[in-house]
Amino acid sequence: MSYKKRFDGREFDQTREIETKTKVIKRADGSAMFKIGDTIAYAAVYGPRELYPKFMQNPQKGLLRINYSMMPFSGSGERVRPGPSRRSREISMVIEKALSPVINLEDFPNAVVDVFIELPQTDAGTRCAGICAASMALADAGIEMKDMVSSVSVGRVDDKIVVDLCYDEEAYEDGPVADIHLAVIPSTGELTLLQMDGEISKQDLLKAIEMGKKACIKINEIQKKSLKENYISKDKEEKK
Secondary structure (H helix, E strand, O other): OOOOOOOOOOOOOOOOOEEEEEOOOOOOOEEEEEEEOOEEEEEEEEEEEEOOOHHHOOOOOOEEEEEEEEOOOOOOOOOOOOOOOHHHHHHHHHHHHHHHHHEOHHHOOOEEEEEEEEEEEOOOOHHHHHHHHHHHHHHHOOOOEOOOOEEEEEEEEOOEEEEOOOHHHHOOOOOOEEEEEEEEEOOOOEEEEEEEEOOOOHHHHHHHHHHHHHHHHHHHHHHHHHHHHHHHHHHHHHHO
């Protein structure tokens, strides 16, 4: 059975509608909101600040510490149990690995940069939305970065390669599904994350990655535009 039309009517290479904001959490050093479809991620950055307890300090480099969390009633499936879980710890580690390549942690000896990611509403692609929000929040905090990181899911739904799977596509029962999460440094095209659930041929995997990279370049433009707009409005206020 062929997957002829997406559940929400999008083209196969099209992401869901994206909305972004920065400076959404006043007391954070940097913050951002990234919404893609019905998935919403908020990220707040605190630091760099001295790392405690002191035995964790490294005089040669700082620590990037990610805390990822989904609110109990955020998703379409079962209720998420509050508090840390094996899944949230794993995704926190995945996001840290995806963002670390663009941050020079040697600039922050004995220090930590804490990033808190909270998802109040989800419909697939949560770690990708978290990466995009965290990347924007780090830039908003003034952390020096080689580039922002952009992230999106791609995959196979039955016989089609698609970009940005929604929940209905992840749960598709009439054919095989492969769900792939990738993160990209747009200026170089390097992947900082590549994870997959399901099975896919090598040819289709390469096609999916290429489609994902193109989508990430478009997402990166939206991320940069949001940051620029924030500082343009700030300059206008200061000149009044």
